[in-house]
Amino acid sequence: MVTKRIGIVGFGHLGKYLTNAVLDRPDLELAFVWNRTSSLIEEVIESRYICHDLEECGQFNPDLIVEVAHPAISEKYGQHFLQVADYLVGSPTALASQHVEDALRKAATSHGLYIPAGAFWGGEDISKMADRGTLKALKVTMKKHPSCFKLEGTLKAKNENIQGSEAVVLYDGPVRDLCPLAPNNVNTMAAAAMAAHNLGFNGVKGCLISDPKLTDWHVVEVDVTGPEVAGKDFNVKTVRNNPAAPGAVTGTATYASFLSSMVRAGGKGPGVHLC
Numbered sequence: 001m002v003t004k005r006i007g008i009v010g011f012g013h014l015g016k017y018l019t020n021a022v023l024d025r026p027d028l029e030l031a032f033v034w035n036r037t038s039s040l041i042e043e044v045i046e047s048r049y050i051c052h053d054l055e056e057c058g059q060f061n062p063d064l065i066v067e068v069a070h071p072a073i074s075e076k077y078g079q080h081f082l083q084v085a086d087y088l089v090g091s092p093t094a095l096a097s098q099h100v101e102d103a104l105r106k107a108a109t110s111h112g113l114y115i116p117a118g119a120f121w122g123g124e125d126i127s128k129m130a131d132r133g134t135l136k137a138l139k140v141t142m143k144k145h146p147s148c149f150k151l152e153g154t155l156k157a158k159n160e161n162i163q164g165s166e167a168v169v170l171y172d173g174p175v176r177d178l179c180p181l182a183p184n185n186v187n188t189m190a191a192a193a194m195a196a197h198n199l200g201f202n203g204v205k206g207c208l209i210s211d212p213k214l215t216d217w218h219v220v221e222v223d224v225t226g227p228e229v230a231g232k233d234f235n236v237k238t239v240r241n242n243p244a245a246p247g248a249v250t251g252t253a254t255y256a257s258f259l260s261s262m263v264r265a266g267g268k269g270p271g272v273h274l275c
Helices: 013-024 054-060 072-084 092-096 098-107 123-132 153-160 175-181 187-195 252-264
Strands: 004-009 028-034 064-067 086-089 112-115 137-144 168-174 205-210 217-229 232-243 271-274
Touching: 004 013, 004 054, 013 028, 013 252, 028 054, 054 072, 064 072, 072 086, 072 092, 072 098, 086 092, 092 098, 092 175, 092 187, 098 112, 112 187, 123 187, 123 217, 123 271, 137 187, 153 168, 153 175, 168 175, 175 187, 175 205, 187 271
Parallel strands: 004 028, 004 064, 064 086, 086 112, 112 271, 137 205
Antiparallel strands: 137 217, 168 205, 217 232
């Protein structure tokens, strides 16, 4: 069996989950683990796996590098990663920066840039419609308990001021403007913008709803509008209910979904791929 060597950038909850999964699977092999604070992993990861400098990650001979740390990683190291191996962007909100998206697309000439679907349902079908130019509109609505959001700026203040049990719309507009304000919460929307490449981050709409009544779930609605047929627009709407406790930024089912994306990523050649 040919194993795929995985380098993991970030050792938070998801990074730990993926590292353990790699160590447990016969088809995967751990190449390296990097964490911003290396002392936090030195007691739980063998020293031969610890990467202290991401500029030197090529020395570990990874086949796939997986980022699950912070959007800033792609801006600083994404081009370098793509010179070394295939690259799975776990924080695709980084690509809301046109500069970062353009740079990584340009760098993906010998290796592939992979975007995990996460909670984005129907991504491959939407991508096919974008390829044909028949995708007319796409909106992603995310509903969570107020404690499940990690927000910046005006959205943070608006969320913190919610009182009572009524749901509050925090944002409704282009995904590009939302990503910097909710970089940890709207990776699903960023994945949607990459899949719907004929619309992009400006054309794909995102709606963020803070709902005090959602104590057990994260809800993601995807509303797709396609070509007109006999005077009527083609439309598909999906609703995904992901179990999640209050305070959880990532829903329970998202961990398994990301692992599946990691297993699928790699080997498709240059360019951008949804997985």
